[in-house]
Amino acid sequence: MSTSVELRSGADRDLRLLGSIAAVCAVWIGLYRLNGPFWNWLLFDVIDLSPDERLGETIRFFVFDTTKILLLLSGIIFVVTVLRSFMSVERTRALLGGRREGLANFAAAGLGIATPFCSCSAVPAFIGFVSAGVPIGVTLSFLISSPLVNEVALVLLYGMFGWEVALLYLVAGLVIATVAGFVLGRLHAERWVEPFVFEATVGTAAGVGMRPTMRQRAEMGREEVVKIVRKVLPFLLIGIGLGAIIHGWLPEDFFERYAGPGNPFAVPFAVLIGIPLYSNAAGVLPLVEALYAKGLGMGTLLAFMMAVVALSLPEMILLRRILKPRLIAVFIAVVAAGILVVGYLFNAVL
Amino acid sequence: MTTDIRILGPGCYRCQALYENTLLAVDELGLDAEVTKVEDISEMLTRGIMYPPALIVDEQLVMAGDVPTPSRVGELLTEFFASRPQ
Numbered sequence: 001m002s003t004s005v006e007l008r009s010g011a012d013r014d015l016r017l018l019g020s021i022a023a024v025c026a027v028w029i030g031l032y033r034l035n036g037p038f039w040n041w042l043l044f045d046v047i048d049l050s051p052d053e054r055l056g057e058t059i060r061f062f063v064f065d066t067t068k069i070l071l072l073l074s075g076i077i078f079v080v081t082v083l084r085s086f087m088s089v090e091r092t093r094a095l096l097g098g099r100r101e102g103l104a105n106f107a108a109a110g111l112g113i114a115t116p117f118c119s120c121s122a123v124p125a126f127i128g129f130v131s132a133g134v135p136i137g138v139t140l141s142f143l144i145s146s147p148l149v150n151e152v153a154l155v156l157l158y159g160m161f162g163w164e165v166a167l168l169y170l171v172a173g174l175v176i177a178t179v180a181g182f183v184l185g186r187l188h189a190e191r192w193v194e195p196f197v198f199e200a201t202v203g204t205a206a207g208v209g210m211r212p213t214m215r216q217r218a219e220m221g222r223e224e225v226v227k228i229v230r231k232v233l234p235f236l237l238i239g240i241g242l243g244a245i246i247h248g249w250l251p252e253d254f255f256e257r258y259a260g261p262g263n264p265f266a267v268p269f270a271v272l273i274g275i276p277l278y279s280n281a282a283g284v285l286p287l288v289e290a291l292y293a294k295g296l297g298m299g300t301l302l303a304f305m306m307a308v309v310a311l312s313l314p315e316m317i318l319l320r321r322i323l324k325p326r327l328i329a330v331f332i333a334v335v336a337a338g339i340l341v342v343g344y345l346f347n348a349v350l
Numbered sequence: 351m352t353t354d355i356r357i358l359g360p361g362c363y364r365c366q367a368l369y370e371n372t373l374l375a376v377d378e379l380g381l382d383a384e385v386t387k388v389e390d391i392s393e394m395l396t397r398g399i400m401y402p403p404a405l406i407v408d409e410q411l412v413m414a415g416d417v418p419t420p421s422r423v424g425e426l427l428t429e430f431f432a433s434r435p436q
Contacts, residue, residue, distance in 0.1 A: 088415065089400040116415070120362030121401045123391055128400040203398040223419070318360060321391070 017215055028075055035067050062244040069159045069236060070229065076155045077228050078221040084116045085217045089125050091115075092142070097132035101185050105141040108134075109177035112145030119147070119315040123322055131202040136193065137185015144335055145177030148310040152228065156285040161298070168346065169302060176306075176338035183334055184327075192327030239289060266300045267343035271336055274307025284308050299346030306339045353383035359403035361389045367417045368403040375423035410434075 039060055043049045049056035092111045096104060117125070122143060129139040149170060158166035190198075212220070288301045316328055323331070357372060359365025369387050376383045394402060397411060404414035405426065412430050 090398070093400065116401065118362060118364055120360050120364055120403070123360055124394045124402060125400045127391070127395055128398075131395075200392065200395050202395045220416075 014214055017218060021218060028071065032068070032071050035064060035071070039064050039067075058244045062240055065159075065240050065244070066237065069156065069240070070233075072155045072159045073152065073229060073232070074225045076151060077225045080151045081221040081224040082217045084114065085212055085220055087111075087115045089115055089117065089121055089128070093125070093128050093132045093134065096129065096134045096138055096142070099134065099138060101135050101137050101182060104135070104138045105178045105181045105185070106174070108138045108141040108181065109145040109174045112142045112177060113149045113151075113174075115142075115146065117146040119312065119318060122315055123318055126319070126322055127197050127200050128202050130193075130197055131200060135185055136189045137181045137183075139181075140184050140189065140331065141177045141181025144180050144310065145173060147312070147315070148177060148306060148335075149173035150309055152232065153285060153305065153309065160285065160289045161292075165298065165302075165350070168349075172302070172342040172346075173306070176335065176342065180331075180334045180338050184330065187330065189327055189330070192324040192330070194322050194324065197322050239285065266297060267303050267340055267347065270300045270304035270343065271307045271339055274304045275311045275332070275336065276313065277308045297347040298350040299343040299348070302346055303339050303343030306342065307336065310335055310339070351382075353381060354408050355383050355385045356388050356406040357385070357403055358388045358394050358397070358399060358406060360391060360394075361387075362402070364417050365389075365403040368405065368423075371418065371420040371423050372405065374420035375427060378420065379424055379427060381427070 040051075043056060043060055043063075044051055049059065051057060051060065092115045095111065096108055099107070126139055126143065129142070130136065154166050154170060157169050284305045288305055292298060292301055311332055316332070319328060319331075355372060355376065357365060357369045359368070365387065369385065372385050376385060388406075394400075394404065397404070397406075399411075399414050401415040403417065405412045405423070407427065407430055410430070412426055418426065
């Protein structure tokens with residue numbers, strides 16, 4: 001008897017949870033719709049600024065963009081975190097185990113986006129994958145795509161430049177990770193992996209596979225939104241502030257002459273600067289927006305951003321424990337080459 | 351007896367955050383526990399952990415792959431002690 005009562009109250013709680021998620025969704029859509037009209041009304045009707053003057057336009061740009069990006073960021077991070085709670089590195093490892101190279105490289109690149117990951121998991125995941133029979137090239141496809149295609153970057157690109165650029169970034173990241181991993185596999189990269197990796201015994205985690213309840217997944221999503229928004233907010237405000245000033249005041253062809261899309265050296269130069277820099281996408285993108293407004297090519301900027309987020313010194317140092325310097329060098333070279341191609345392609349297309 | 355609490359992780363910010371949250375939780379609960387950080391990868395691997403950090407209490411895996419808040423760590427520890435046969 002008591003179990004049926006518990007079950008019913010559990011179902012009730014799930015219903016209430018779904019109800020509150022639906023309510024939050026409705027509020028979100030309402031806010032997103034009202035964002036433009038509200039600020040126009042406040043700034044131009046109530047405060048009586050003029051939309052045709054620089055000050056009015058700059059302020060409108062700042063408040064509108066900040067609100068829009070914060071809304072997009074919270075929405076997408078919540079959805080991504082809840083979806084990702086169904087995936088784990090352990091599950092991805094099982095999915096990729098024993099696959100042949102080729103299609104598996106693409107699958108690994110896709111899973112690299114879907115699986116929760118941070119640079120601290122690079123080494124244990126690498127060894128775990130290898131011990132499960134995942135080919136080195138496929139493992140590398142996974143390791144390249146997970147930092148390269150970043151969900152915060154995706155949201156910001158969508159918010160700042162529209163869905164075409166966001167989609168191009170996603171596809172380019174997948175292609176680079178797939179091809180780079182495949183090429184490294186063809187080069188027999190296992191020669192350059194420290195031998196102990198192949199001898200490591202990897203246990204199965206008992207108890208890690210606890211399935212979270214829907215409520216816990218929603219809770220995780222909410223916590224992640226707060227955590228990430230808090231982390232990126234200062235960068236975002238500075239970046240959008242810069243963007244707003246440039247939008248209103250600076251001449252738009254500032255970089256056009258030196259580093260515009262027509263300059264063939266702009267892309268390699270951007271990648272060279274980007275490799276030693278290490279930051280998250282949220283720190284780079286406002287800068288990207290400000291530079292784009294000054295006439296830098298979109299391909300050049302995407303190449304810069306990808307070099308910053310994909311090739312990071314701390315991660316290379318961690319990987320050095322298991323990869324010989326030769327493979328790290330080849331790894332950087334292959335990924336950098338992929339980014340160069342994307343940079344030139346986007347400069348030509350956009 | 352002093353409880354042995356270990357945080358497994360290769361030394362990234364997430365592992366550091368879990369370490370700090372665990373210290374706060376232990377303090378809050380007034381536990382007699384020693385909290386240590388373990389950066390050795392082989393221990394993670396033999397336990398099958400591929401997404402650090404992990405929380406190990408008296409050789410038992412309590413949580414892996416997440417950075418819970420101090421109060422959540424406290425709940426995990428309390429649940430663990432409640433379910434453990436004395």
